Structure formats: C-alpha cells, structure tokens
Amino acid sequence: MKHTNLTLWLAASLVYIFLYIPLVIVVVYSFNDSRLNAEWVGFTLDWYYKLFNNQEMLLAARNSLIIAVSASLLATILGTMAGLAIHRYRIKVLPFLAFAPIAMPEILLGVSLLLFFLQVLNLTLGLVSIIIAHTTFCVGFVAIIVRARLQGMDDSIFEAARDLGATPWQTFRLITLPLIMPAVIAGALMSFTLSIDDFVITFFTKGIGEPILPIQIYTMIKIAVTPEVNAISTLFMLLTLVLIIIANRLDSGILQGEKKS
Amino acid sequence: MNKFRLTRWLISLPPTLFLLIFFAVPSLIMIVTSFRFPGEYGGLAPLTAPETTAAEGDSGLYGMTLEAYHFFFSDILYAEIFLKSFVVATTSTLICLIMAYPVAMLIAQSAKKYRNLMILLVVLPFASNFLIRIYAWMIILGPESAFSHFINSVLQAFGFEPVMMLFSPFAVLVGTVYVHLPFMILPLYTNLEKHDPVLLDAAQDLGANRWQRFWLVTWPQSLPGVFSGSALVFIPVLGMFAIPDILGGTGDILIGNLIKDQFLGTRDWPFGSTLSIMLMLAVLCVTGLFTLLARPRVPR
Numbered sequence: 001m002k003h004t005n006l007t008l009w010l011a012a013s014l015v016y017i018f019l020y021i022p023l024v025i026v027v028v029y030s031f032n033d034s035r036l037n038a039e040w041v042g043f044t045l046d047w048y049y050k051l052f053n054n055q056e057m058l059l060a061a062r063n064s065l066i067i068a069v070s071a072s073l074l075a076t077i078l079g080t081m082a083g084l085a086i087h088r089y090r091i092k093v094l095p096f097l098a099f100a101p102i103a104m105p106e107i108l109l110g111v112s113l114l115l116f117f118l119q120v121l122n123l124t125l126g127l128v129s130i131i132i133a134h135t136t137f138c139v140g141f142v143a144i145i146v147r148a149r150l151q152g153m154d155d156s157i158f159e160a161a162r163d164l165g166a167t168p169w170q171t172f173r174l175i176t177l178p179l180i181m182p183a184v185i186a187g188a189l190m191s192f193t194l195s196i197d198d199f200v201i202t203f204f205t206k207g208i209g210e211p212i213l214p215i216q217i218y219t220m221i222k223i224a225v226t227p228e229v230n231a232i233s234t235l236f237m238l239l240t241l242v243l244i245i246i247a248n249r250l251d252s253g254i255l256q257g258e259k260k261s
Numbered sequence: 262m263n264k265f266r267l268t269r270w271l272i273s274l275p276p277t278l279f280l281l282i283f284f285a286v287p288s289l290i291m292i293v294t295s296f297r298f299p300g301e302y303g304g305l306a307p308l309t310a311p312e313t314t315a316a317e318g319d320s321g322l323y324g325m326t327l328e329a330y331h332f333f334f335s336d337i338l339y340a341e342i343f344l345k346s347f348v349v350a351t352t353s354t355l356i357c358l359i360m361a362y363p364v365a366m367l368i369a370q371s372a373k374k375y376r377n378l379m380i381l382l383v384v385l386p387f388a389s390n391f392l393i394r395i396y397a398w399m400i401i402l403g404p405e406s407a408f409s410h411f412i413n414s415v416l417q418a419f420g421f422e423p424v425m426m427l428f429s430p431f432a433v434l435v436g437t438v439y440v441h442l443p444f445m446i447l448p449l450y451t452n453l454e455k456h457d458p459v460l461l462d463a464a465q466d467l468g469a470n471r472w473q474r475f476w477l478v479t480w481p482q483s484l485p486g487v488f489s490g491s492a493l494v495f496i497p498v499l500g501m502f503a504i505p506d507i508l509g510g511t512g513d514i515l516i517g518n519l520i521k522d523q524f525l526g527t528r529d530w531p532f533g534s535t536l537s538i539m540l541m542l543a544v545l546c547v548t549g550l551f552t553l554l555a556r557p558r559v560p561r
Contacts, residue, residue, distance in 0.1 A: 008370075011363035015442075018360070019386045022397030022439065029400065038405035082276035091273050097280035104544055105500025107517050108291075109284070111524055111537050115294055116287035119305070136283045139276060168268035197390050199503060204524065217392045221507060225399065233393040240388045 023237065030230035037227065047231040057232065060211035064196055067127060067212070071134035072191035078135065079142020079191070080184050084176070086143060087150040098140040109137060110204030117205065125207030133205040134195040141194065142187035149183035189247045193240055295534035296325045305530055329535040339519070343539070346515040349430075350498040353437040354491050357445040360438070361490065365449035366479075369456070380450065387443040395507050398436050402426040402508070432508040437498055444493035452486025453479075485555045492551035496544055516540050 029037045033044035051057060082098050085091045101109050113133050117123045157179075161171040177184075199214040206212055213236075220229045297305050333339050368379045386394065401408050404425060413423035426432055456479065464474045502517030516536065523533025 005370075008363050008367050012367040015360050015364045016382065018439070019383070019442065022394060022401060023386050023389060025400055026393060026397045036405055037400040037403065039407075078276040078279055081272050082280075085269075085273040085276065089269050089273055091277065094273065094277055094280075097277065097284055101280075101284050103496070103548070105497055105517070105540065107500045107502060107520055108537055108541055108544075109287075111520060111533065112287035112291040113283070114524060115290050115530065115534070116283070119290060119294070120286070132283055136280070139280065143276075168265055172268075193388065199390075199392055203503075203521075214390065214392055217390070217396075218503075218507075221392065221396050221399065225396075229396060233390065233396065236393060237389040240390070241385070244385065244388045 026230050027234045027237070029227055030234045032227060032230075035226060037225065037230070047227045048235075050228050051231045051235075054228070056211050057216060060213045060216040063127060063210055064213035067130050067134060068192050068196040070131045071138060071195045072188050074131070074135040075138030075142050075191040075195075076184060076188040079139040079187055080146050080180070082139055082143040083146025083150060083180075083183075087147050088155075098143045100140075101137045102140040106137075106198075106200040107204075109133070110201040113201070114204045125205060126210050129205045129207070130202055130212065133201050134191075134198060137198075137201065138191035138194055141190050142184075145187040145190065146180055146183045149180050153179060186247055189243055193243050193247075197240070291534045291537055294530055295329055295538050296327065297531050298326055298328065299529045299531050326531075329531040332532060333535050333539065339536075342514060342519055343516060343543070346499055346517075347543075349433065349437065349515060350495045353434055353441065353498055354445075354494045356434070356438045357442050357494050358449075358487065358491065360442060361445035361449050364446050365453050365486075368446075368450050369453035376454075380447070383443050383446050391440065392503070392507075394440055395436050395504055398432065398439065398508060399427060402432050402435070427508065428510040428513075430509065430513055433505050433513050436504045436508045437501070440504065441494045441498060444497075445490040448490040448493065449483065449486045452483050452489075456482055488551050488555035492548060492555070495547055495551070499543060499547070500540055516543075 025037075028040075030047055031043050031045070032040055033046065034041040079098075082094055086094050086098070110133070113129070113136070114125075117125060117129050123129055157175060158171055161175050166174070197214065199218060202212055202214055203218070206215055213232075217229060217232060220226070294305065299305065364383065368376055368383075371379060400406060403409060404427065409426055412426065416423055460478050460482075461474055464478050469477060500517050501515065502521045505513045505515050505518055506521075516539075520533055520536045520540065523529045523536060
C-alpha cells in the first residue's frame with residue numbers, strides 16, 4: 001500500500017512540475033539582462049521600463065480593458081437573465097443557444113461572427129465587434145454559474161414572497177438578486193478573465209488599427225521574441241492571479257453560505 | 262397573473278434575442294456562405310449575377326453552388342489534413358489521460374482539507390494567458406535553451422544528429438498537452454472522488470493485487486470521467502490553430518490553420534465556410550460518441 005502511494009506521489013509531482021516550470025521560466029527571464037531567453041546574465045527591470053514606454057502596448061492594454069469591462073457587464077446582465085430563464089421558465093431553446101458557443105471549437109464562433117459582421121451588418125471591425133463576440137461566449141458561462149446557484153436554493157422562498165403580495169420586481173430586487181449575488185459576481189469576474197485572455201475569437205473579429213493585448217502578444221511572439229514579452233506575460237499573470245483569488249474567495253463564500261442554510 | 266407572464270418575457274427575451282442574432286444567425290450564414298461562389302477579389306460573389314463570376318462555367322442555381330464541397334472532396338490533401346488533426350487530437354488526449362490520472366487519483370485520495378488547494382494548483386497555470394503558456398514552450402524548446410543543449414548533447418553522445426525541437430510536430434504535441442491538461446484532470450477527479458473505497462478493500466480481501474484492483478475496480482468505474490475529460494480535450498484540439506501556428510513548422514498544418522488561411526489569407530470565404538462545416542460535423546460526431554460512452558454504467 002505504501003509503495004503505491006509513493007509511485008502515485010512521484011508521478012503526480014512530476015505533472016505538477018510540468019505545469020509550473022514553463023511559467024517560472026517566463027517570469028525569471030523577464031528580469032534577465034539579456035536579449036536572448038538563454039542564459040542568466042544579471043538582474044534588470046529594463047524590460048518593464050521598455051514595456052511602459054511602449055505606446056502601442058499601453059493602448060492595447062487600454063483597449064483590452066475597455067473590451068473586457070463592457071463584455072463582462074453585458075454578459076453578466078444577459079447571462080443572469082438566461083440563468084433565471086433556464087431555471088425558472090424552462091425556455092427550451094435557451095440552454096442550446098447559451099451553451100453551444102462554449103462547447104464548440106472557438107474558431108467556429110470566430111469565423112461565423114466574422115462573416116456575419118462583414119456580410120450582414122456591414123460593420124467595420126473594431127472594438128464593438130470584439131465586445132459583441134466576447135459577450136456571445138461569456139453569456140453561457142454566467143448562465144451556468146447563476147443556474148447552479150438557483151438549483152441549490154429552495155424555490156418556495158419565491159413563492160412565499162409572491163403569496164405575501166410582492167410584485168415580480170420586488171421579489172427580484174429583494175429576494176432573488178441578493179441570494180444569487182455571489183454567483184453574479186463570480187460570473188462577472190469569470191467573463192472578465194475570459195474576455196481579456198481570449199485570443200482566437202478576438203483574432204477573427206478584430207479590425208485593423210486598434211491594438212488589442214493578446215493580438216499584440218501574438219505578433220511579438222511571431223515576429224521578434226524579446227524578454228519584453230516575458231515582462232508583459234508576468235504582469236498579465238499577476239492580474240489573472242489576483243482575479244482568480246478573488247473569485248475563489250467568493251466561491252468558497254457561496255459554499256459556506258450553503259452549509260449554513 | 263398577466264404581470265408574471267410579462268416578467269417571464271422580460272427576463273427570457275433579451276438573452277434569447279441576443280444569442281439568436283449573434284450566435285444562431287451567424288451559424289446559418291456560415292452554412293449559406295459555404296454554398297456560394299467566391300468573389301474575384303476575395304469575399305463573396307454577388308448573389309444576383311453568378312454567371313459573370315463563376316470561373317468554371319457552372320453558373321449554379323440562384324448563385325448557389327456545391328463547388329466548395331466538390332473542391333473539398335476532389336483533393337486528397339484536405340482529407341489528409343483532417344486525418345492528421347484527428348491523429349493529433351487522439352494522441353494528445355491519450356497523453357493527457359496518462360498524465361492526468363495519477364494527479365486526479367492523488368487528489369481524490371488526499372485528506373479533504375488539502376483537496377481544494379491541490380485543485381487550485383492545477384487550475385492556476387491554466388488561468389494565465391493561453392499565448393503566454395505557449396510562449397513558455399518556445400523558450401524551453403528553442404535551440405538556445407538549456408533543455409535543447411542537454412538533449413542534443415545526450416543525442417550526440419550516442420552518435421545521433423542534434424535535433425531542432427521547436428517548430429516540429431513534437432513541439433505542437435507538448436504545447437497541446439500542456440494547454441489542455443486541466444480539462445482532463447478536473448472531470449477525472451470529480452469522478453474518482455465519488456468512488457467508494459469499500460470496493461477496493463473488498464477486492465483486496467478477495468485476493469486482488471494492486472494492478473488487479475486498479476484495472477478491475479477503479480478503472481471501469483472511472484470510465485465516465487475518462488470520456489468526459491477526453492471530450493473536453495479532443496474537441497478544442499480538433500479545431501485549434503494557434504498552437505501549430507506558433508510551435509509547429511510549415512508542415513504542421515491542421516484543420517484550424519486551413520480555416521484561418523481561408524478567411525485571413527486567401528479570403529476564399531465559401532471554401533473556409535465549407536471547412537468550418539466539416540469541422541462542425543466532425544465535432545458533432547465526436548460529441549455524440551463521447552456522450553454515449555460517458556453514460557454511467559454502474560447502476561446506482
């Protein structure tokens with residue numbers, strides 16, 4: 001029995017190392033005083049200075065932030081509605097519409113939206129098309145989280161509110177919304193992370209001219225690899241790490257709340 | 262009562278409309294596009310005058326044609342790329358499974374208080390940007406890296422030619438496995454965690470050794486987890502284009518790269534749509550197969 005555990009530990013540890021070594025290397029080389037990602041020369045913050053003086057990059061960061069905030073706001077509103085509609089009203093087509101964009105390969109959503117924007121809407125691709133595209137796949141994630149929260153609750157509270165004479169709006173504002181709030185916030189954070197991270201769908205729905213963060217990173221990787229990429233990667237990782245920790249706190253909050261009730 | 266019906270519509274209509282317009286309609290448009298003629302300068306030929314644009318002399322019906330599908334099936338090259346994508350997806354799914362199993366098993370066997378942390382450690386790297394994780398492997402597999410020097414010095418010691426690891430099918434496989442590994446670990450863990458340890462004790466009492474206990478008790482019970490994890494790896498890998506684009510060489514083209522080129526390179530929209538529909542059909546078949554396989558067999 002002991003022997004099995006040792007083998008298992010060893011195998012699992014190797015996989016954990018496999019998961020983390022690449023990220024550690026990216027972070028370490030972002031402080032390396034050499035243009036090559038090869039040997040350690042000395043500590044420097046040059047790549048970060050370069051990054052913060054790179055106007056294109058700052059503009060890209062600003063654009064990505066605008067997209068992520070708008071898309072996650074839109075997706076949170078629509079996704080919460082979708083979660084409620086699926087759980088309470090059992091609208092037949094909605095689960096398919098909300099979950100199919102998540103289940104298929106991203107490239108298919110990217111391509112069909114590209115065709116739609118150019119052929120039907122005659123839209124100039126840019127921030128607006130990216131925001132719509134990101135909202136389309138984030139709605140499903142918010143709906144899943146909100147629905148899971150609703151499934152864990154006793155529906156009789158809503159009936160009680162109705163019996164006591166509350167209007168639908170009062171029931172929603174005073175009972176439903178406060179109860180599903182942790183799920184709504186978790187969904188919003190998840191949408192933000194998904195949006196700011198997304199490369200494939202952004203790649204198809206982006207226009208020319210407006211720099212977007214993942215696209216900038218892609219271009220840098222394809223054309224000239226410098227440790228500046230490591231620096232932006234490190235900052236990016238820090239941002240997602242913070243978001244994950246917040247989301248995780250909220251999530252365990254949800255679980256604890258459920259245990260109490 | 263009317264007020265409640267109104268609420269129902271107020272809540273259901275906005276998300277339904279949004280998704281109909283921005284998901285269902287674009288999908289239909291993609292299907293229609295696959296039956297149209299390509300324009301002379303990319304994009305699409307106008308619907309009204311197909312005769313002027315159809316190069317092959319086939320004017321089609323109301324500007325609609327099966328040309329793109331005909332083209333797809335006329336050249337063995339496209340079937341080969343589809344086959345190659347399936348091979349890459351199968352291989353990476355299997356490697357993911359082999360790597361994920363011990364991790365999922367260890368987490369499931371650990372004390373409850375450590376489980377959440379161990380899962381968080383699996384999810385954490387997955388939260389950093391997708392491109393960054395691929396870029397990390399560019400550094401590790403690059404010709405100047407310590408890892409490359411080590412591998413090549415070992416190879417030379419045994420009298421082999423040094424190899425270039427980056428821009429190769431090997432690099433594509435490593436990157437693919439790295440990016441998709443958490444998708445396999447999580448469903449597998451969710452399944453393994455539900456197993457009743459009493460069954461293993463019973464098997465041991467009946468004289469089963471470690472391997473027998475694994476293959477006759479744990480493995481069959483874990484099959485639903487194995488299949489749902491496999492679906493979560495297989496499907497995105499089938500349609501990926503960024504990993505072969507960054508880590509692969511010129512020969513490592515998969516379906517996703519082919520589709521990308523039709524839209525952003527040669528701008529042959531009908532053919533790109535045809536390829537997308539073929540990919541969609543492949544995904545539907547695979548999803549159906551995995552859903553069928555993932556159904557729990559052990560009666561509860």
